[in-house]
Structure formats: C-alpha cells, structure tokens
Amino acid sequence: MKMSFRIALHFVLSLLLMLFLLGLSMMFIEEIVPESNKNFNQAPLFGIIVFVVFAISYGWYLGRPLRHLISWIRQLAEGDYSVPDKIQRSYQPHNHQMKKPYQLYQDVLLNVWTLTNTLQENELKKQQLDELKKEWIAGISHDLKTPLTYINGYSTMLLSPHYQWTEEEKEQFLKEIHAKSIHLQELIQDLNLSLQLDENKIPLNLKKVDIIEFVRRVVADAANDPRAKDDQIEFYTYHERAETEIDEKLFKRALQNLMMNAIIHNPPGTTIQVSILVSSQVQIVIQDNGKGMDKETVDNLFVKYYRGTPTDAPAEGTGLGMSIVKQLISVHKGTIDVHSQLNKGTTVTISLPRHLAST
Known part of the structure; x- marks a missing residue:
C-alpha cells in the first residue's frame, strides 16, 4: 500500500510539473513568436512534444529500478544468490533508505534483499551439511569396516589348520568376535532408528x-x-x-x-x-x-x-x-x-x- 501511494503521488506531482512547464513554455512562445505567425497554432504540436518527452523520462525513471528488480529475481531463480552491484549502490546505510528512484519500490527491494540473504544462508548450510554427510559416510564406512576386519581376522585364525590354539586363546578370540559383532549390531540399530525417527514411524508405547x-x-x-x-x-x-x-x-x-x-x-x-x-x-x-x-x-x-x-x-x-x-x-x-x-x-x-x- 505504501509503495502504491508513493508511485501515485510521484505520478501526480510529475504531471503537475509537466503542466506547469508546458504553461511556461506557451507563455514564452507567445512572447517570441512574431505577430504574423500567430495564426499558426503551435500549442498542440508543442504539447505533444512535451508529453512525449515527459512519458519517456517518467518511463525511464520508473522502469530502471523495475528492470533491475526483475533481473535480480531472475538471477535468484537461476541459483545466484548475490546482491547485484546496482542494487547495493542504491542503498544508503546511514539512513537505511534507498536512493531515488529506488525509493518508490523500497518495500519490495528490501524484502527481496532479505530473501536473498536467507537463500545465501540456506545455501551455506546445505553446503556444510553436504560436507558433513561426506565426512560421515567416510567415518561410518571406517566404523563398519573395522569390526568386520577383526571378525574376519579372528575367525580366520580359529579356522587355520596350521596352528593349534589353546582353549584360553580360542575363548579370547571368540570374546573379541562377539564384542565386534555387538558393535556392528549397535551401528545398524542406530541407522535404522534414525531413519524411522526421520519418517515418524516410531509409535510411542507410553x-x-x-x-x-x-x-x-x-x-x-x-x-x-x-x-x-x-x-x-x-x-x-x-x-x-x-x-x-x-x-x-x-x-x-x-x-x-x-x-x-x-x-x-x-x-x-x-x-x-x-x-x-x-x-x-x-x-x-x-x-x-x-x-x-x-x-x-x-x-x-x-x-x-x-x-x-x-x-x-x-x-x-x-x-x-x-x-x-x-x-x-x-x-x-x-x-x-x-x-x-x-x-x-x-x-x-x-x-x-x-x-x-x-x-
């Protein structure tokens, strides 16, 4: 609503200014045009010229910020979450205002600026999470591989026909295999429980x-x-x-x-x-x-x-x-x-x- 009021007020003031300048111009013409040429009415032609100049100037004044805004939104849609230089230069941090003519669209521009900052933060968090996932995959692969290596090693030793293990050694090997299998089971339970919690598939038995x-x-x-x-x-x-x-x-x-x-x-x-x-x-x-x-x-x-x-x-x-x-x-x-x-x-x-x- 504030933006609509600003644009309407700006249009009315600009129109009044145009009419005022047109009136001054006509008075000037009356003074300088010879009496013999006054039978030719130049007012309509001059008025059209003034109106065209006004329309072009006003369209450029209003359209330039809109063009930059549309370009900014297109940039966001393409995944570029930086703030364009022209938009940055239009902001005056000392009074938290936009420069003219950007002030007409200040509410929209500041909201898009906030959206851009939010998208930047979300993109950074996504990159950090992706990096954590990569590190986690490397870590969990190591965690799964280590107990399996122990289990494979001790079981191979027990099955080896080239050495006769004592009962105490066999018991120790079996304890290690049992401990590592429990650790593997805990890892798998963690993964399953996490997936179930993410999908809200854990019914509470209160x-x-x-x-x-x-x-x-x-x-x-x-x-x-x-x-x-x-x-x-x-x-x-x-x-x-x-x-x-x-x-x-x-x-x-x-x-x-x-x-x-x-x-x-x-x-x-x-x-x-x-x-x-x-x-x-x-x-x-x-x-x-x-x-x-x-x-x-x-x-x-x-x-x-x-x-x-x-x-x-x-x-x-x-x-x-x-x-x-x-x-x-x-x-x-x-x-x-x-x-x-x-x-x-x-x-x-x-x-x-x-x-x-x-x-």
Whole structure:
C-alpha cells in the first residue's frame, strides 16, 4: 500500500510539473513568436512534444529500478544468490533508505534483499551439511569396516589348520568376535532408528512410570559398566516419587546414550552427577567435571552426521547418537539443552512435561 501511494503521488506531482512547464513554455512562445505567425497554432504540436518527452523520462525513471528488480529475481531463480552491484549502490546505510528512484519500490527491494540473504544462508548450510554427510559416510564406512576386519581376522585364525590354539586363546578370540559383532549390531540399530525417527514411524508405547526409580536404574547400569570403573557416578534427588508417561525402551535409550557419552568421552576419574528436579515439569540434569567441549562442538552437537572428530581419528559411534537423543526427547514433547566449556565439564538438562500428577 505504501509503495502504491508513493508511485501515485510521484505520478501526480510529475504531471503537475509537466503542466506547469508546458504553461511556461506557451507563455514564452507567445512572447517570441512574431505577430504574423500567430495564426499558426503551435500549442498542440508543442504539447505533444512535451508529453512525449515527459512519458519517456517518467518511463525511464520508473522502469530502471523495475528492470533491475526483475533481473535480480531472475538471477535468484537461476541459483545466484548475490546482491547485484546496482542494487547495493542504491542503498544508503546511514539512513537505511534507498536512493531515488529506488525509493518508490523500497518495500519490495528490501524484502527481496532479505530473501536473498536467507537463500545465501540456506545455501551455506546445505553446503556444510553436504560436507558433513561426506565426512560421515567416510567415518561410518571406517566404523563398519573395522569390526568386520577383526571378525574376519579372528575367525580366520580359529579356522587355520596350521596352528593349534589353546582353549584360553580360542575363548579370547571368540570374546573379541562377539564384542565386534555387538558393535556392528549397535551401528545398524542406530541407522535404522534414525531413519524411522526421520519418517515418524516410531509409535510411542507410553506408560505411567516413576521417573525417579527409572533414572536411578539407568544410572546404576552405567555405573556398573566396566568403562566407568574409575569414574565417580552420583545420583541426587529430593523427591521420593514422580510419575510421568514415557516410552521406557526409547527413553532408556536416550539416557543410556547421554550417560555413556559422559563416561567414554571423559578421562578416568571424572565425576558424573545425575539429579532430578520436579516442579511443573521433570528436569533430569547430567553434569560432569570432564574435559568439556568447545563452542563449535556444542553448536553442532545435535546436527545429524556431525562426529566432532576427523574421519581418520578413532571414534566410537555413527555420528547419529546425539541427533537420535534429541529426536527421542522431542517425541516425548521434551527439550534438551547442553552447556559446556573446555576443561570445565558439561551439563545436559532434559525437561519433560508432567503428563500425570505426582506425589
């Protein structure tokens, strides 16, 4: 509406200016044309000339920004998300205004400018995601290949007719094969679960549970893991009982992933504290005093395919773990927040709605 008003006002003022100039011109002609030639009326011809000049000038004045705008939109449609130089030069940053005659279309131009910036950001994010996918594919290929190499190697050794292995050696080989097969199974489960979550094909089997006792059991399982033997794992809560609705299998998966991250990615001797706060919602806080994470890692922690380590470095998991955790919390209508600093530890806070009343 503002643009229409500006164009209409500009047209009226320009038309009045043309009529004023035409009147002055006619008065000038009356003065300079000899009396003997006044029987020839030159006013219509002169008026037509003035009108044509006005129309050409006005059309150029209005059409030039439109031509640049149309060219800009065509450029965006072709995938070029840069701002044309002529448009950039028309903007005056000191007063946040466009130069004339671009002011007539300022609303449209600024909106297209905003659209261009958004498309630039989306294109950059797409390129970054594509790069993450490439790195992730290289990483997951390595993760799948490594346990298969172990399984193939140990099984070949067991089947070799050239050497007689002791029972202890055979048992050790079988333990390694079993461990690597479990790791492969976990990788495949991560991939399947991620695809199912992306396609919303995971039905929630909600049950009323005591979330205090549920989390206590998950923490106890993590504390009994051999990888946590040197860590100090603590559980705190002021509440004896708090009931809510969760899918026990899926929510346990999310908590286990967070607990094992705190164990695996921190040095031995790390203290891990798990606490539960109950108010209008249930808050589960997992806090450690480990090595922490830098800002880039925290910002990308829930980005799918982000591994946080170069592909040639040893890394456990698929790069889907934290993405899956966030998706599992989200399907429970909850949120997850992570705060971390290098050498100062990490705090993960899960907030769940209170589906049912608690005591």
